Amino acid sequence: MPRKAAQKPKDKVKVPKRDSITIGNICVKAGERSTIDLPIARLYTHTEMNLPVHVVHGKKEGPVLFVCAAIHGDEINGVEIVRRLLKLKLLNNLRGTLIAIPIVNVYGFITRSRYLPDRRDLNRSFPGSYSGSLASYLARLFLDEIVAKCTHGIDIHSGSNHRNNLPQVRATIEDPEVERMANAFGAPVIVNARLRDNSLREAVIAMGIPMLVFEGGESLRFNEHAITVGLKGVISVMRELGMVPRKARKKAPHSVVVKATSWVRANKSGIIHSAVPLGSVVKKNQVIACIIDPIGDNEEKLLAPYEGIVIGCLNLPLVHKGDAIFLFASAESRQELEEISDMVLAENPINAE
Numbered sequence: 509m510p511r512k513a514a515q516k517p518k519d520k521v522k523v524p525k526r527d528s529i530t531i532g533n534i535c536v537k538a539g540e541r542s543t544i545d546l547p548i549a550r551l552y553t554h555t556e557m558n559l560p561v562h563v564v565h566g567k568k569e570g571p572v573l574f575v576c577a578a579i580h581g582d583e584i585n586g587v588e589i590v591r592r593l594l595k596l597k598l599l600n601n602l603r604g605t606l607i608a609i610p611i612v613n614v615y616g617f618i619t620r621s622r623y624l625p626d627r628r629d630l631n632r633s634f635p636g637s638y639s640g641s642l643a644s645y646l647a648r649l650f651l652d653e654i655v656a657k658c659t660h661g662i663d664i665h666s667g668s669n670h671r672n673n674l675p676q677v678r679a680t681i682e683d684p685e686v687e688r689m690a691n692a693f694g695a696p697v698i699v700n701a702r703l704r705d706n707s708l709r710e711a712v713i714a715m716g717i718p719m720l721v722f723e724g725g726e727s728l729r730f731n732e733h734a735i736t737v738g739l740k741g742v743i744s745v746m747r748e749l750g751m752v753p754r755k756a757r758k759k760a761p762h763s764v765v766v767k768a769t770s771w772v773r774a775n776k777s778g779i780i781h782s783a784v785p786l787g788s789v790v791k792k793n794q795v796i797a798c799i800i801d802p803i804g805d806n807e808e809k810l811l812a813p814y815e816g817i818v819i820g821c822l823n824l825p826l827v828h829k830g831d832a833i834f835l836f837a838s839a840e841s842r843q844e845l846e847e848i849s850d851m852v853l854a855e856n857p858i859n860a861e
């Protein structure tokens with residue numbers, strides 16, 4: 509019998525320890541997590557205002573992803589998405605780093621407002637400056653302390669001003685890495701949206717960092733459908749980027765990239781009775797709402813401008829002529845529109861009743 513050669517003890521390969529990450533002069537070591545309060549500016553009550561940032565710095569090298577919400581202070585669905593994300597055990601073995609900022613516009617959040625105290629819109633104030641308005645200062649601080657340390661980003665929003673949005677990703681899918689993230693997210697709809705001037709997305713893309721926006725639900729309300737799709741989406745992007753293990757045999761839901769979007773506006777002022785809920789597929793010239801006069805029975809019908817799907821709608825039934833009522837999207841085919849609708853139905857039957 510040939511004798512087995514004695515096995516040499518394996519040389520232990522020394523893996524160099526991952527560098528720590530520093531945010532606001534606070535250092536978080538590899539394998540640790542920490543909440544950092546970045547000082548902004550006091551309220552005039554003398555109360556200190558901080559930007560709360562939670563950092564999960566994995567032991568192993570990997571992407572550095574920021575997930576932020578409430579840049580518009582009244583868009584609270586994202587705050588709940590981030591809260592649920594941070595409770596997941598998956599993060600215990602994170603590869604790379606997650607930087608979670610549940611409330612970027614802390615001033616707007618406490619006053620339940622989209623804006624900063626001077627009515628400035630933070631998402632129109634990037635890249636910002638330390639000598640500018642409070643919005644401009646906060647924008648600059650966010651880019652320098654958070655975004656500059658990241659490789660990828662997700663920004664979470666909701667519909668504004670009584671408008672409810674179907675869960676949707678807005679992204680520049682000409683960038684292959686952004687497209688990869690958008691497809692992995694698995695929201696029913698992807699809107700290949702142009703960059704808004706002075707938005708966070710514009711500033712982040714200009715820094716060469718792939719980022720997408722997720723929109724769902726309406727401001728000042730929790731929408732369980734939007735929260736569920738948003739949370740699943742963030743986790744799916746983290747799986748796609750290799751930050752957490754992929755699920756075997758589990759494919760992300762197929763998103764439809766819509767062709768074009770447009771607002772359908774009120775053709776007169778009045779009280780509106782909507783005929784189609786969010787997620788409905790409608791034919792060209794189908795009646796989608798009636799606008800009535802509170803005194804007489806003067807009734808004006810609102811017709812669908814083309815075959816499409818309702819991806820945003822106004823919940824407040826009082827409108828002025830010209831108000832945006834439905835956000836419409838078209839697709840390559842009727843089949844694609846039905847696919848979106850079926851996906852919405854499967855995830856949230858109430859939505860499609």
Ligand SMILES: [Zn+2]
Binds near residue numbers: 580668
């Ligand atoms: Zn927003």
